[in-house]
Amino acid sequence: MNADAAMFRDKRILLVEDNPRDEALTLRALKKHNFEIAVVVKRDGVEALDYLLAEGEAANPLPHLVLLDLKLPKVDGLEVLRRMRAHERTRLLPVVILTSSAEERDILESYRLGTNSYVRKPVDFVEFADAVRQLGLYWLLLNRMPSAQEIL
Amino acid sequence: MTAAPAHLREEYAGGLSGYLAQADENARLNAHELGRKALRGGIGVLDLVALHHDVLAGLDRAGPLRLDRAAEFLAESLSPFEMSLRGYREANAQLSAANKDLKEAKSATEAANRELEAFSYSVAHDLRAPLRSIDGFSQALLEDCADLLDDAGKQHLRYVREAAQDMAALIDGLLSLSRVARSELRRESIDLSAMARHALSQLQRAVPGRAVETVVADGLTVNGDSRLLRAVLENLLGNAWKFTRNSPNARIEVGATTSDGARACYIRDNGTGFDMAYAGKLFSPFQRLHSAAEFEGTGIGLATVQRIIHRHGGRVWAEGAPGKGATFYFTLWSTG
Numbered sequence: 221m222n223a224d225a226a227m228f229r230d231k232r233i234l235l236v237e238d239n240p241r242d243e244a245l246t247l248r249a250l251k252k253h254n255f256e257i258a259v260v261v262k263r264d265g266v267e268a269l270d271y272l273l274a275e276g277e278a279a280n281p282l283p284h285l286v287l288l289d290l291k292l293p294k295v296d297g298l299e300v301l302r303r304m305r306a307h308e309r310t311r312l313l314p315v316v317i318l319t320s321s322a323e324e325r326d327i328l329e330s331y332r333l334g335t336n337s338y339v340r341k342p343v344d345f346v347e348f349a350d351a352v353r354q355l356g357l358y359w360l361l362l363n364r365m366p367s368a369q370e371i372l
Numbered sequence: 373m374t375a376a377p378a379h380l381r382e383e384y385a386g387g388l389s390g391y392l393a394q395a396d397e398n399a400r401l402n403a404h405e406l407g408r409k410a411l412r413g414g415i416g417v418l419d420l421v422a423l424h425h426d427v428l429a430g431l432d433r434a435g436p437l438r439l440d441r442a443a444e445f446l447a448e449s450l451s452p453f454e455m456s457l458r459g460y461r462e463a464n465a466q467l468s469a470a471n472k473d474l475k476e477a478k479s480a481t482e483a484a485n486r487e488l489e490a491f492s493y494s495v496a497h498d499l500r501a502p503l504r505s506i507d508g509f510s511q512a513l514l515e516d517c518a519d520l521l522d523d524a525g526k527q528h529l530r531y532v533r534e535a536a537q538d539m540a541a542l543i544d545g546l547l548s549l550s551r552v553a554r555s556e557l558r559r560e561s562i563d564l565s566a567m568a569r570h571a572l573s574q575l576q577r578a579v580p581g582r583a584v585e586t587v588v589a590d591g592l593t594v595n596g597d598s599r600l601l602r603a604v605l606e607n608l609l610g611n612a613w614k615f616t617r618n619s620p621n622a623r624i625e626v627g628a629t630t631s632d633g634a635r636a637c638y639i640r641d642n643g644t645g646f647d648m649a650y651a652g653k654l655f656s657p658f659q660r661l662h663s664a665a666e667f668e669g670t671g672i673g674l675a676t677v678q679r680i681i682h683r684h685g686g687r688v689w690a691e692g693a694p695g696k697g698a699t700f701y702f703t704l705w706s707t708g
Binding site for chain 2: 239241242245248290291319320321322323341342343344345346348
């Protein structure tokens with residue numbers, strides 16, 4: 221499947237990443253593959269939860285995909301995931317854990333808490349960019365999710 | 373009560389009443405000897421005490437003197453038992469103390485393991501992130517500033533990327549080594565033949581162009597942790613695969629033999645081999661017998677193999693000669 225910019229119109233990703241260089245690399249990978257997509261970046265777990273769980277007037281449009289790092293300042297990724305799954309608004313939102321860790325217990329715990337996918341960030345940028353491309357194609361184009369009204 | 377002990381009882385009762393009546397030294401020694409004989413013959417300690425009372429009761433009007441003598445004699449008879457009872461109690465107390473020490477050591481080990489786990493976790497996470505930046509932005513330079521760089525500049529950047537990826541491989545190797553040490557050991561029956569065939573087919577799939585003759589003996593079943601032993605086979609077969617790269621008729625053989633009475637599995641190749649003078653270095657972490665330009669590697673694989681085999685109560689060793697291939701042997705606590 222080849223991506224073209226138009227296919228991603230109106231698509232949004234929330235990237236929860238505390239490392240500005242990893243953020244830059246992720247954005248670069250998205251751009252490299254012509255994903256013209258709105259990316260909201262939050263740099264710790266509290267910011268991410270505030271963004272996702274704000275209600276009423278303050279509510280933000282939900283992203284179509286959350287790329288979530290595990291090791292984050294203040295509230296870590298697993299806790300963000302746990303609270304997302306406990307909340308009506310975000311309980312079915314696709315979450316991909318995107319992390320450096322390949323520890324079995326992180327993978328297990330992530331799935332136990334309801335992640336949709338778990339991807340270890342490769343050190344090799346070419347591989348990393350390809351991983352981001354595949355994730356974007358799959359979660360934003362190929363995969364179907366129930367509409368927001370259905371979820372609520 | 374069987375016939376022989378009944379006879380021994382009578383003999384002892386006779387000796388004892390003789391001593392209580394006569395009170396002389398020879399009679400005392402004789403009675404003790406008969407008592408020991410009765411014990412050896414299968415009469416219990418409590419039986420002996422009961423017999424003692426019977427003998428006393430049977431004597432005509434046992435006066436105070438005889439009672440004293442009887443009590444003293446009984447105490448003498450029983451003192452070895454008292455000693456052994458005390459011995460048991462002491463041994464028991466020592467055992468409890470040892471048990472307590474063991475429990476303390478166990479919780480100390482668990483604490484150390486938790487610390488190690490936290491450390492490894494940190495290594496996994498924090499050491500890899502900068503490498504991703506080094507690799508990623510080097511690649512970004514190559515892509516964005518290609519016009520500004522001459523060939524030498526581009527080559528420098530490729531070296532930077534290679535180094536970052538080498539270090540990432542080293543970190544992963546270290547992590548898998550430490551994981552071997554802290555993971556719980558499961559014990560299950562494993563078909564090593566099937567596992568080896570699978571590992572070889574994976575290697576073949578990764579490099580479809582290579583022609584390697586592989587011979588795996590049937591029926592190599594062992595007891596051990598399947599995940600860890602798979603890592604052993606993957607490492608040893610991966611090495612065999614790698615070091616036969618330049619062999620014209622590459623051949624890898626997996627089988628079993630007997631070494632010092634124990635069954636040893638082996639993985640043999642006809643690859644580049646090694647000098648036995650360096651055999652001792654093979655299993656130390658970060659030790660390599662080949663340059664990175666010749667054969668890639670981190671020097672952690674065989675250290676991991678050795679750690680896994682040691683955890684299985686076994687032994688691993690290698691034989692080889694330069695240009696004549698290498699054979700790696702390992703035993704486990706219970707092969708076969």
